[in-house]
Amino acid sequence: MKTNEPGESRSISSQLNEFLGRPTLLEGEDRAKYRELLKVVSGLLKPEDIFDALEVQEIANNIWEGRRYQKLGAKLVDAERGNAIRKLANSKFGYVSQAAAKHVKANTEIPADGMGESILLGKLKISEELVRATSVLLAADNVSVLDRLMSNRIATRKVTLKDYERRKRLAAKEKRLAAKAKRQILANDNAKEEVKVLTRKKSLSDWD
Numbered sequence: 001m002k003t004n005e006p007g008e009s010r011s012i013s014s015q016l017n018e019f020l021g022r023p024t025l026l027e028g029e030d031r032a033k034y035r036e037l038l039k040v041v042s043g044l045l046k047p048e049d050i051f052d053a054l055e056v057q058e059i060a061n062n063i064w065e066g067r068r069y070q071k072l073g074a075k076l077v078d079a080e081r082g083n084a085i086r087k088l089a090n091s092k093f094g095y096v097s098q099a100a101a102k103h104v105k106a107n108t109e110i111p112a113d114g115m116g117e118s119i120l121l122g123k124l125k126i127s128e129e130l131v132r133a134t135s136v137l138l139a140a141d142n143v144s145v146l147d148r149l150m151s152n153r154i155a156t157r158k159v160t161l162k163d164y165e166r167r168k169r170l171a172a173k174e175k176r177l178a179a180k181a182k183r184q185i186l187a188n189d190n191a192k193e194e195v196k197v198l199t200r201k202k203s204l205s206d207w208d
Contacts, residue, residue, distance in 0.1 A: 012047055012048075012049065012050060012052070012053040013038070013042065013047075013053055013057075015050055015053070016050055016053045016054060016057060019050075023057065023061060026068070029068070034060075034064055037060050037063060037064060038056070038057065038060045041056055041059055041060045041063070042056050042060075045059070045164065052164075055160060055163075055164050056164075058160055059157055059160055059161055059164070062153045062154070062156055062157035062160065063153075063157060065149075065150075065153045066150050066153040066154055066157070069146040069147075069149045069150040069153070070146075070150060072146055073139075073143045073146045073147065073150075076139040076142050076143055076146070077132075077135045077136050077139045077143065078135070079139070080134075080135040080136075080138040080139045081131065081135050082110045083135075083138055084131050084132075084134035084135040084138055085110050085117070085120070085121070085126070085131055086110065087134060087138070088124070088126050088130060088131065088134055089124055089126070095124075095126060095130070096124050096125065096126065
């Protein structure tokens with residue numbers, strides 16, 4: 001398989017960007033890190049033409065989007081933290097006493113700072129692990145959607161990579177067969193030349 005020089009790979013990628021524009025990222029996503037990921041994937045797969053470059057970009061996008069959904073899932077869980085504390089502080093769920101629940105009801109605002117929140121959880125005798133587990137459960141429906149999207153990206157990446165590698169193997173095989181056929185033709189031509197030389201030598205010897 002042909003190995004591209006770094007300049008060649010960049011040139012192919014640049015051509016792709018000229019045709020399709022730069023890949024779209026969400027607000028706040030780091031384009032420099034995306035380019036670094038694309039560079040690593042391109043270095044591993046070594047695209048030789050614009051079709052290769054398109055598949056390489058699709059694989060990089062799948063990796064990027066999978067991590068994106070993973071990060072968004074964590075954000076959803078974090079966003080449910082206040083609701084989780086309020087739920088756990090409700091005495092009807094059995095996690096705290098009625099006296100502690102009344103205290104929270106009188107102070108419905110959950111402290112925004114970590115120290116204040118830690119003091120409140122200490123008074124309620126609610127562990128950090130329980131808050132985190134409840135946050136996950138409250139965000140479960142939305143997180144499951146992101147999980148499906150992430151699983152889809154992973155499955156698509158595996159299929160794309162498998163097809164890419166299969167096509168590359170076939171291309172390499174065709175090159176080997178073409179080279180073998182060329183060597184065979186040259187060998188046949190050389191054999192014919194040798195026959196001609198021997199024939200001429202025999203003819204000359206017959207005249208002696």
